[in-house]
Amino acid sequence: MTHSPPRSQRSPVPPIWRSNLNPNQLGLAALSLVSLGLFIGLTLNLFERFKVHRLILAAGDSAGESYILSKAIETVVERHYPNIDLTVQETGGTSENLKLLETDRVQLATAQADIPTGPTARLIADLYEDKFQLLVRRGSGIKHFTDLAGKRLALQQKGGQYKSFLKVAQHYGLRETDFRFVGQSDQDADEAFLWNRADAVFRVRALGNPTIATLIQTGNILIPIEQAAAMQIKYPAFRSTIIPQGTYRGDPAIPAVDLATVGVERTLLARETVDPEVVRALSSVLFERRQEIAEAIPPNQSEIDPLLANIHQPETDTGMSPPLHPGAQAYYDRDKPSFIQEYADYVGLILTVILLMGSWVWEGKRWIERQQKNRADAFSDQVIQLMNQARNLENRSHLEDIRQKLIGILTEAVDALNEDRISEESFQSFRVVWQIALDLVRERRDALVQEPK
Structure with missing residues (x-):
């Protein structure tokens, strides 16, 4: 009696490629990654929502x-x-505000629009219009700006106000050395003018400024600053405007007639690094809560209330001003249609095309899968036919032929799998049938070996 060799010594079977990736494990890993991403996103969102943003706003003199x-x-x-923890800081004016903003010692600042900003400054809003106001002592003989040459001028030699004055002087062909400046601060300059130590005072202030009103009531007069439109050619931030008759007193009217002068916007700026959502919140307060802002102004400073009506979106198309802060831009664009709303027809067409293409791709994928399954089924059918033949064979040489045919079919199936002509799933189904057939051939051969000759 001849015994069959152990399994380890039987004819080798061609290696079969199998994936080490379990679909369930892949799905679980993907779900875990998505869940982790959602958790991190929600955590960051909650952190940002409850994070306290501390901002300092440089705003000039406390009386301004x-x-x-x-x-x-x-x-x-x-x-x-x-x-939002907002702190207002008193400063020496526009020039100091811009320096503080540029060095990140403050995050917000008010500034005259005609004074150049640093590269990190971004616009939020125009708050109101400042006007160049030139007040002279009655009887000084000063009737025009050029008459200031050689006179004592109550104006500290620093800050945005001083720079604005020099721009006007340059337009009229005057230089810094043509004036005698008095005062180390606005307060010192005002006192010098009141005590007759100065012939004129220059201020960049909103109409109705209480300090200017006090200086006028002592008998001094306002004079015009003309040719603002011509100055605007060189200084685009300048605006031609007037100080209306009766601004500071109605009877007798001060000024007695409308006076031509120069106007510039008082702007609110932010560093580019300030969170856009914070700037958007500030913008919403400026435009949507003006009444509350007016109520927060002390009653003895009610002359400030009318300025709130002047808050507006800055004009940035001149190219001479800093760009809008993204947060402010988002607020101003709040009523604009979204991209999808604006291009709804095109978006709908694109989606339709994508759906059609997706349907064709899906149908193509199903067709390929059917073809792969059909090929695998054909391999299985061949194996089943050989298995049926092997059941009735009495000759070991014929069984060996069938075994060789099974190995040949397996080799073809492996090649088809490698070439993606059958799928992994179909191959595994075929592999089960093939293994049953091979085991049947072995069992039949063993049975014939054990039979007596």
Whole structure:
């Protein structure tokens, strides 16, 4: 009696490629990654929502309109946005504000629009219009700007106000050395003018400024600053405007007639690094809560209230001003249709085409899968036929032929799998049938070996 060799010594079977990736494990890993991503996103969102943003706003002199208005804005912002901690800081004016903003010692600043900003400054809004106001002592003989040459001028030699004055002087062909400046601060300059130590005072202030009103009531007069439109050619931020008759007193009217002068916007700026959502919140307060801001202004400073009506979106198409902050831009664009709304027809067409293409791709994929399954079924049918033949064979040489045919079919199936002509799933189904057939051939051969000759 001849015994069959152990399995380890039987004819080798061609290696079969199998994937080490379990679809269930892949799905679980993908779900875990998505869940982790959602968790991280929600955590970051909650962190940003409850994060306290501490901002300092440089706003000029405490007696100035921009400081008073900024304090009222601070009150309303913190009332509606507890996560914004806004602090208003008194400064020496526009030039100092811009330096502080550029060095990140403050994050927000008010500034005259005619003073150049640094590269990190971004616009939020125009708050109101400042006007160049030139007040002279009655009887000084000063009737025009050029008459200031050689006179004592109450104006500190620094800050945005001083730079604006020199721009006007340059237009009229005058130089810094043509004037005798008095005062180390606005307060010193005002006192010098009141005590007859100066012949004129120059200020860039909103109409109705209480300090200018006080200086006028002592018998001094305002004179015009003409040719603003011509100055605008060189200084685009300048605007031609007037100081209306009766601005500071109605009877007798001060000024007695409308006076031509130069106007510039008082702007609110932010560093480019300030969170856009914070700037958007500030913008919403400026435009949607003006009444609350007015109520936050002290009653004894009610002359500031009318300035709130002048808050508006800045004009940035001149190319001479800093760009809008993204947060402010988002607020101004809030009512504009979204991209999808604006191009709904095109989006709909694109989606339709994508769906049609997706349907064709899906149908193509199903056709390929059917073809792969049909090929695998053909291999299985061949194996089943050989298996049926093997059941009735009495000759070992014929069984060996069938075994060789099975190995040949397996080799073809492996080649088809490698060439993607059958799928892994179909191959595994065929592999089960093939293994059953091979085991049957072995069992039949063993049975014939054990039979007596």
